[in-house]
Amino acid sequence: MSKKICDFLIVGGGVVGLSVARELRKRSPKASICVLEKEGNVGVHASGRNSGVIHAGFYYSPDSMKAKFTRSGNLDLHQFCDEAKIPVNRCGKLVVAGDEKEEQVLDVLAERGRINGVPLTLIDKSQAADIEPRAKTYRRALWSPSTSSINPRQVLDALVTCLKKTGSSLSFGETFVRKGQNSIQTNKGTIEAGMIINCAGTYADAIAKQFGMGRDYVILPFKGLFIYAPEANGAIRTHVYPVPDLSTPFLGVHVTIGADGKTKYGPTAIPALWNEHYQGLKNFRMGEFLKVASAVGRKFLTDGEFRRLARSEIRKLSRPFLLSQVSRLISGVDLSAKPEWGPSGIRAQLVHKPTKSLVMDFVVEGDKRSLHVLNAVSPAFTCAFPFSRHLCDRIFS
Numbered sequence: 001m002s003k004k005i006c007d008f009l010i011v012g013g014g015v016v017g018l019s020v021a022r023e024l025r026k027r028s029p030k031a032s033i034c035v036l037e038k039e040g041n042v043g044v045h046a047s048g049r050n051s052g053v054i055h056a057g058f059y060y061s062p063d064s065m066k067a068k069f070t071r072s073g074n075l076d077l078h079q080f081c082d083e084a085k086i087p088v089n090r091c092g093k094l095v096v097a098g099d100e101k102e103e104q105v106l107d108v109l110a111e112r113g114r115i116n117g118v119p120l121t122l123i124d125k126s127q128a129a130d131i132e133p134r135a136k137t138y139r140r141a142l143w144s145p146s147t148s149s150i151n152p153r154q155v156l157d158a159l160v161t162c163l164k165k166t167g168s169s170l171s172f173g174e175t176f177v178r179k180g181q182n183s184i185q186t187n188k189g190t191i192e193a194g195m196i197i198n199c200a201g202t203y204a205d206a207i208a209k210q211f212g213m214g215r216d217y218v219i220l221p222f223k224g225l226f227i228y229a230p231e232a233n234g235a236i237r238t239h240v241y242p243v244p245d246l247s248t249p250f251l252g253v254h255v256t257i258g259a260d261g262k263t264k265y266g267p268t269a270i271p272a273l274w275n276e277h278y279q280g281l282k283n284f285r286m287g288e289f290l291k292v293a294s295a296v297g298r299k300f301l302t303d304g305e306f307r308r309l310a311r312s313e314i315r316k317l318s319r320p321f322l323l324s325q326v327s328r329l330i331s332g333v334d335l336s337a338k339p340e341w342g343p344s345g346i347r348a349q350l351v352h353k354p355t356k357s358l359v360m361d362f363v364v365e366g367d368k369r370s371l372h373v374l375n376a377v378s379p380a381f382t383c384a385f386p387f388s389r390h391l392c393d394r395i396f397s
């Protein structure tokens with residue numbers, strides 16, 4: 001068993017952990033920075049399994065961190081991809097409305113976009129048809145030209161290259177196991193660190209609790225399933241999203257165009273039964289199952305909104321139902337098709353235990369020796385660079 005010493009120890013090599021390491025290096029050129037990643041590579045969890053959309057920042061209430069970080073993260077990530085020569089599909093996004101009531105939400109989003117300083121235009125049905133002839137909307141739609149797509153794994157690989165070049169160390173296959181007196185224990189040895197930054201995704205709450213943090217919270221894993229759409233490359237020109245239910249952190253089933261021009265339908269937002277419940281019984285852990293079952297059970301019994309959300313999400317496990325949701329957004333969807341399910345992703349969604357509410361914004365707790373990212377809520381991929389600046393401001397304050 002080895003013993004290591006470092007100035008900054010980051011637990012978790014997702015987009016948040018890697019971005020924090022990059023930002024720390026900018027601010028502290030001589031510090032020893034180490035990232036621990038329990039998997040053999042980056043991108044095994046949420047950061048490598050998301051929709052790959054660089055969001056614009058108009059969904060979120062203007063006073064939220066999410067609004068601020070999404071707007072500047074959009075600019076930062078486009079610049080990073082340009083510099084690293086990562087292909088970006090600048091396809092834009094249409095938000096469409098199904099009826100008059102939904103159309104009112106378009107106005108709310110347009111106003112949020114205006115306050116958040118995001119380029120956005122309310123357009124009529126015929127303008128929407130010029131942008132995407134298959135998009136269906138009631139009378140008006142919202143056009144977001146700055147929403148685009150990347151392959152998230154290419155971004156993670158570029159971050160790894162950048163960290164290695166600047167002398168930070170990445171230890172793959174090394175898991176944070178427990179906190180010691182003045183050190184932490186991993187499966188490979190002991191590490192003494194000046195500052196520990198916990199960016200462990202679905203495990204961040206469990207790690208935080210060992211440091212006496214995050215006592216009011218529990219992370220619930222929510223699974224996002226995608227369907228690979230039976231569409232030719234380029235058949236759809238832009239992302240098409242429904243108006244979201246603004247009381248939940250999820251955006252509803254949508255049509256996304258990848259960096260490679262391929263179309264995906266989804267994702268769902270169904271409670272997963274354990275943290276890494278991607279398929280079958282793989283990665284099953286009884287403790288996690290009991291934690292999820294008790295938190296979801298309690299929420300189901302006491303929260304009517306959650307019951308409604310869970311029921312509607314569970315219906316999306318049926319391919320015909322999911323396709324019928326998509327057919328509300330675009331024409332020409334073959335409802336009898338049996339397209340493949342793609343790899344799923346799992347969101348680490350924070351629940352505030354006293355109010356039993358799903359937390360909609362970023363949550364960070366810490367002290368002089370450790371900082372814990374408890375809710376790297378979607379779209380944390382888009383937000384990662386400004387969010388890491390925010391974390392470093394806290395570390396160096």
Ligand SMILES: Cc1cc2nc3c(=O)[nH]c(=O)nc-3n(C[C@H](O)[C@H](O)[C@H](O)COP(=O)(O)OP(=O)(O)OC[C@H]3O[C@@H](n4cnc5c(N)ncnc54)[C@H](O)[C@@H]3O)c2cc1C
Nearest residue numbers: 012014016038047050051053176201224345379380381382
């Ligand atoms: C289906 C889906 C679609 C999404 N779509 C988008 C989108 O289009 N655009 C967008 O901006 N965002 C999107 N998101 C959100 C975004 O992907 C996440 O918010 C973001 O990736 C979270 O990053 P992270 O670094 O916090 O977590 P992760 O990527 O989960 O990284 C955490 C890392 O910590 C490691 N780890 C855990 N425990 C330990 C331990 N004990 N020791 C060492 N390592 C540990 C894990 O192996 C993992 O690699 C989506 C998410 C999902 C699931």
